[in-house]
Amino acid sequence: MKTESRTQLSEANLKALRERRREFLSRLGQGIAVLPSAKPNSGPAGDRTIFRQDSDFMYLTGCPEPHALAVFIPQHPDFQTALFVRERDAFTELWNGAMIGTQDAASVLGFDRVFPLSEFEKKLPEWLVHADSIYWDASPEQEFFEQLRPVLQGSRLRRNGGEIFNVRDLIHELRLFKDEFEIAALRKANAVASAAHEAAMRFARPGVSEYQVQAVLEASMRGVGSSQLGYPSIVAGGANACCLHYNTNSCSVSEGELLLIDAGCEWNYYTADVTRTFPVSGRFSAEQRALYDLVLDAQRRSIAAIRPGAKLSELNDLAGRILAQGLIQLGVIRASLDEVLEKKLHKEFFPHGLGHWLGMDVHDVGRYRIKNVERPLEAGMCLTVEPGIYVQPGMQGVDARWQGIGIRIEDNILVTAGGSENFTPCVKSATDVESMVGTMPDTVRDFFLGR
Numbered sequence: 001m002k003t004e005s006r007t008q009l010s011e012a013n014l015k016a017l018r019e020r021r022r023e024f025l026s027r028l029g030q031g032i033a034v035l036p037s038a039k040p041n042s043g044p045a046g047d048r049t050i051f052r053q054d055s056d057f058m059y060l061t062g063c064p065e066p067h068a069l070a071v072f073i074p075q076h077p078d079f080q081t082a083l084f085v086r087e088r089d090a091f092t093e094l095w096n097g098a099m100i101g102t103q104d105a106a107s108v109l110g111f112d113r114v115f116p117l118s119e120f121e122k123k124l125p126e127w128l129v130h131a132d133s134i135y136w137d138a139s140p141e142q143e144f145f146e147q148l149r150p151v152l153q154g155s156r157l158r159r160n161g162g163e164i165f166n167v168r169d170l171i172h173e174l175r176l177f178k179d180e181f182e183i184a185a186l187r188k189a190n191a192v193a194s195a196a197h198e199a200a201m202r203f204a205r206p207g208v209s210e211y212q213v214q215a216v217l218e219a220s221m222r223g224v225g226s227s228q229l230g231y232p233s234i235v236a237g238g239a240n241a242c243c244l245h246y247n248t249n250s251c252s253v254s255e256g257e258l259l260l261i262d263a264g265c266e267w268n269y270y271t272a273d274v275t276r277t278f279p280v281s282g283r284f285s286a287e288q289r290a291l292y293d294l295v296l297d298a299q300r301r302s303i304a305a306i307r308p309g310a311k312l313s314e315l316n317d318l319a320g321r322i323l324a325q326g327l328i329q330l331g332v333i334r335a336s337l338d339e340v341l342e343k344k345l346h347k348e349f350f351p352h353g354l355g356h357w358l359g360m361d362v363h364d365v366g367r368y369r370i371k372n373v374e375r376p377l378e379a380g381m382c383l384t385v386e387p388g389i390y391v392q393p394g395m396q397g398v399d400a401r402w403q404g405i406g407i408r409i410e411d412n413i414l415v416t417a418g419g420s421e422n423f424t425p426c427v428k429s430a431t432d433v434e435s436m437v438g439t440m441p442d443t444v445r446d447f448f449l450g451r
């Protein structure tokens with residue numbers, strides 16, 4: 001029985017891949033680029049993770065297999081893109097499913113030429129004469145390129161003393177600007193993640209465990225076809241929310257406590273990164289509500305300031321100032337605004353940045369500064385906006401009624417020519433959140449609780 005290759009790309013995906021390759025080739029100039037797939041998972045004790053392709057490799061090839069290599073060579077007279085993959089073999093397919101193989105890869109993935117991986121070391125030296133520089137990844141963790149070093153050193157670039165560049169720098173600059181396919185994937189990832197956050201809100205009640213909420217959240221994402229999480233889910237009840245990367249998710253959440261959830265899933269290799277905070281009882285206390293509304297105000301006004309030309313540092317300053325003013329007004333901080341901003345006293349409550357690039361990776365690639373100068377936002381960039389307030393338990397000089405409250409609200413934003421698009425449709429206002437919490441019917445809820 002001949003099994004068909006399981007890799008099938010949509011028309012939209014193939015079109016996007018062709019455009020990215022065209023742009024990448026144009027930036028290579030006279031150079032040649034070599035890019036390997038991610039290392040396969042292996043180990044005698046068995047794998048604890050599923051294979052995920054290297055994001056840079058996926059971005060340019062659409063090929064989800066390990067043991068593959070892509071070469072881009074704009075000055076070659078006969079072709080510009082080449083892919084090396086393993087030949088199909090029955091034994092590997094028995095264990096791991098259908099492979100693309102050298103027969104189908106060119107048409108399925110849209111490459112000019114496809115070769116068996118075993119021919120790479122023979123082909124590469126032949127092609128180097130068509131280039132005067134090489135783009136590759138010489139970092140020590142790239143074992144593959146260590147093996148390749150003698151091949152490269154023994155061969156000759158067209159120009160003696162040709163230069164070597166980091167291939168990833170070039171790809172990361174391209175990845176910073178999202179194309180239509182990527183925007184659609186990020187929108188979908190956000191729709192799925194938002195529905196999951198809302199399911200978690202509906203499920204939550206006083207006494208629930210963080211891991212039970214995590215189960216509902218992640219079932220909701222996987223249940224509609226998301227292939228994997230973008231990062232480990234943070235489900236933090238009460239003061240656990242004051243630990244920024246808490247993810248043991250093992251405590252129960254009591255009446256009167258907030259639950260902070262920071263969780264996102266992938267769609268077509270693009271991840272959402274969404275945070276919501278809500279009271280498990282369905283009613284904020286006065287203190288919780290005051291801090292929640294403050295964080296939300298800082299978030300909304302930061303998002304409203306996003307447009308081409310704005311800078312992330314300006315947005316950080318804006319959010320910091322709003323949070324500082326609010327904390328003073330509420331009496332959480334007892335100092336003047338000037339003093340707070342000068343001594344950065346508000347950073348004790350908001351110790352992280354306002355946001356980061358988002359895309360195939362949750363903290364996505366792309367430089368924030370160029371030649372040590374901060375770059376302004378441009379249309380096509382995607383970032384998170386996630387202000388927070390965390391009042392650590394036992395914090396000196398702060399009334400006990402504020403202590404142990406941790407709140408973050410995070411949406412994913414695309415910079416557009418006219419301003420921005422918010423990808424995250426999840427409920428957000430205090431009243432909308434309150435009316436959603438605890439509304440899951442018992443029959444549905446009991447399933448997740450094993451009843």
Ligand SMILES: [Mn+2]
Nearest residue numbers: 273384386410
């Ligand atoms: Mn984030």
